[in-house]
Amino acid sequence: MDVIPSIDLLRGNVVRLQHGDFTLITTYGDPEAVLDGLDVPRGSRLHVVDLEGSRSGKPSEVGVVRRLARRDLRVQVGGGIRSVADARTWIDAGAEKVVVGTVAADAPEVLRAIVDDLGAERVIAAVDVRDGVVRVAGWERDARASLAEVLARVESLGIQEALVTDIRRDGALRGPSFDLYRSLSVECGGHAAARARSTAAAWPPHSISIIASGGVSTLSDVVSLARLGVDCVVGKALLERRIDLREARARVATPNAIPERIVPCLDVRDGRVVKGVSFTNIRDAGDPVECAMRYEAEGADELVILDISATDAGKRTALDTVRRVAEALFIPLTVGGGVRSIDDFRALLRAGADRVGINTAALRDPSLLSRCAAEFGVQAVVLSCDAKRLNGRFEAIVRSGKEASGVDAVEWCKRAKELGAGEILLTSVDRDGTNLGYDVELLRAVSSVLKVGVIASGGAGKLKDFREAIEAGGARAVLAASLFHDRKLSIGEVKDYLEGEGIPVRR
Amino acid sequence: MNITLIDSPVANVANIARALRTAGAGLRITRDAGEIASARKLVLPGVGSFVAAMRWLEETSIDIAIKRAVHSGASLLGICVGHQLLFDVSYEMGTTPGLGLVRGDVRKFEGPLPVPQIGWNRVTSSVLPNASYYFVNSYAVLDSPHAIARADYGGPFVAAVQKGRVFGVQFHPEKSSKAGLQVLRNFVAWT
DSSP, X not given: OOEEEEEEEETTEEEEEETTEEEEEEEEEOHXXXXXXXXXXXXXXXXXXXXXXXXXXXXXXXXXXXXXXXXXXXXXXXXXXXXXXXXXXXXXXTOSEEXXXXXXXXXXXXXXXXXXXXXXXXEEEEEEEETTEEEETTTTEEOSSOHHHHHHHHHHTTOOEEEEEETTTTTSOSOOOHHHHHHHHHHTTOSHHHHXXXXXXXXXXXXXXXXXXXXXXXXXXXXXXXXXXXEEEEOHHHHTTSSOHHHHHHHHHSTTSSOXXXXXXXXXXXXXXXXXXXXXXXXXXXXXXXXXXXXXXXXXXXEEEEEOOOSHHHHHHHHHHHHHHXXXXXXXXXXXXXXXXXXXXXXXXXXXOSEEEEOHHHHHOTHHHHHHHHHHOGGGEEEEEEEEEETTEEEEEETTTTEEEEEEHHHHHHHHHHHTOSEEXXXXXXXXXXXXXXXXXXXXXXXXTOSSEEEEESOOOSHHHHHXXXXXXXXXXXXXXXXXXXXXSXXXXXXXXXXXXXXXXXX | OOEEEEOOSSSOHHHHHHHHHHTTXXXXXXXXXXXXXTOSEEEEOOOSOHHHHHHHHHHTXXXXXXXXXXXXXXXXXEETHHHXXXXXEEOTTSOEEOOOSEEEEEEEOOSSSOSSEEEEEEEEESSSOSEEEEEXXXXXXXXXXXXXXXXXXXXXXXXXXXXXXXXXXXXXXGGSHHHHHHHHHHHHHOO
């Protein structure tokens, strides 16, 4: 799959419009300078939108496209192509392909004429969708055909690619509409669900390649789309350095190489597994070693032990619990809870933990993270951050979910990463123990500004919660405690489900 | 006592010992160069710095003992940095010669992905179980004529190597669940 850098042009400059509104403009400057800054290599595809053209219906950036084509870029240009002459203008300027929107949706006879003149391989059909309805003319009015009708029409002309934009998501950095692209991927046979149905006579109904556009704002978005068999164009997120083009292309080359992790968690107190709702109403739930062994046998990719003992005697018991669990386990073990010093950290590693989570103590003394990273390596250091919606933001909560710290959780996670945290275990205090689903907004708020992985925690209840945490939330691991412990779902069921949805898991 | 586990201070010996025992090994854990030189089946673990691990082997003359054992027909399994030590040279902090038992050199990941690589990664092999294994590494051998398993982290790298009776695995079999234990079981049972 490919990641196609995208620039919008207005009066010779790279710009962005918010929600397609010509009054909400951000200007980034000269196109060639912008592309140099983005490290777009020779031979790369480049998506160019002529914004003035899309409004006026006349090609307005021909000179710029000619310059870009001379830089050995494979330019695909769209915006306001209403006739064979318009399309010809762009191809004559050196564009490799034209992106035809309004005409594809509204005027099939003109689309046919463009295909006859240029050849179908030089035409990409652009379909802009808002709330399920195809929009045309710079997004300013509804089209007369449905998405399925437009796709069927362009396919019948031999066109091989469709650029599908969710207007509500475009430029908003909220993430692409995975549901839309998953259903398109199924209809186009690019997804496991379509292959499973391949015995049906007319299935899949389409064979066109889908290029996603709109809302792609993180590396995780790009990878998740590639797993659905969907290419994507990336604009604002590249301009704002949220996505590195080289890194994104490396990841989409093998989007399934790195499996997403399913991480059961044992909350342990005084040597027993316990489970509470929102950190209270704690009840006994079994022997940690038995639980750990069952989870590994079920396919757990990692185990987390959170020690919630309040007393010093409890902490000593916890070390013994870690030792006993580590003895029985052949997957990575992360331990957190009550780690106050580098000595506590070392003691847990010696007891058999591979990684140690630090929470309250790191907020009180952030240098603890950097000191542990220097001594034991970043791979051993996990920031455990409990976050709660407070005062219109996410606030870090300390002392086992009891006390607001006054610190912004997203900012704190960013800082912790800089100090040496190799991964963030991010728990929603609001959702913990409720089975209402992970707090996807919290996950995305943190994962979209961090390069290190986020372990989603708090609220898992249904199968789709796991998918949403990974796709929309950008989490690299999903943690659950009571759900697995109470056998409402097994790790195997979660893995089967994710795999069926195109998300790779370890087998 | 069919396996001699080299008791390197630059390694997670306890975890590997436990995994080897689970895989059916009778273990002797030692730093004695004489015992190592006369061993029939050796495991060389290692984590952290190649330079520190190699320096320890040289200071204790265990480097010579390992080579002597291999030359007289012993089998050897290197794990993680122990795997890297099998090769000709590492470019971690300058240029450091390794044991030179297997062709190839150890280089830092130069792709665009963050280092260290921490986590599960899919390994393809005609010899080992095709599965995901657990990796923690910033350095790797990108190619070797003796590669028997490969993985990809912003570019291909060697996940496992075999030349005659010398084996190496870049991943942590002791943290790789069933697939990792199977690799150890194969080595323990190998004659």
